[in-house]
Amino acid sequence: MSKKTLDAIASELEPQTEEAEQELAPVITRDELEAMQMPADLPEEAQSERKPFRIADDDCADWAVKKIAEEKAEFERIKNLGEQEISRIKERIAQAERRYNQNTEFLRQRLGEFFDSVPHKCTKTTEKYRLLSGTLTLKYGGIDAKRDDTALVPFLRETGHEELVKVKEEVAWGELKKLLTFAGDTAIMTDTGEVVPGLTITTKPDTFNVDV
Secondary structure, X not given: OOOOOHHHHHHHHOOOXXXXXXXXXXXXXXXXXXXXXXXXXXXXXXXXXXXXXXXXXXXXXXXXXXXXXXXXXXXHHHHHHHHHHHHHHHHHXXXXXXXXXHHHHHHHHHHHHHHHHOOOEEOOOEEEEEOOOOXXXXXXXXXXXXXXXXXXXXXXXXXXXXHHOOOOOOOOHHHXXXXXXXXXXXXXXXXXXXXXXXXXXXXXXXXXXXXX
């Protein structure tokens, strides 16, 4: 199998077309910004008809940052109102759940006493008594063993039961990543230039944030 070098991969990723010059959008003024409607305040069809513009001075940029802060404050206000309403709804649900639990547990205990006083059908795992509106069922409890593999594995190996020990092979990804070079959607061993199979590479986009 032939090796694909880093240089070969890089050459394949070089752009094949010349970049066209893009005409800059017109500069917007502070007065135009203040009079402009925000996208969320416009119908969807009007949003696509909005003419492009660009911010080109500190005064307009500062206005945009203030506007983001205002939008954030409004969002937080609405979110707080919603969370208060959610809290009230959750409390009503909790009250209904407490009523349900108290009343049904009371009746379940009485039915359990009745169940013990009548003959009923038994199987290896359950006992049942049928009524018109439902079935009373006693299900036998089973064994639930919580494993501690750090103690079980050495014990099984020492007692000759190694066939009961599962061995799971995993890649030491943190160490492997240090040995790789990424070119587009391809991972390459930096020292040998070999393309590494079994990896799906996705390049995350850069993110631009405004801190307010």
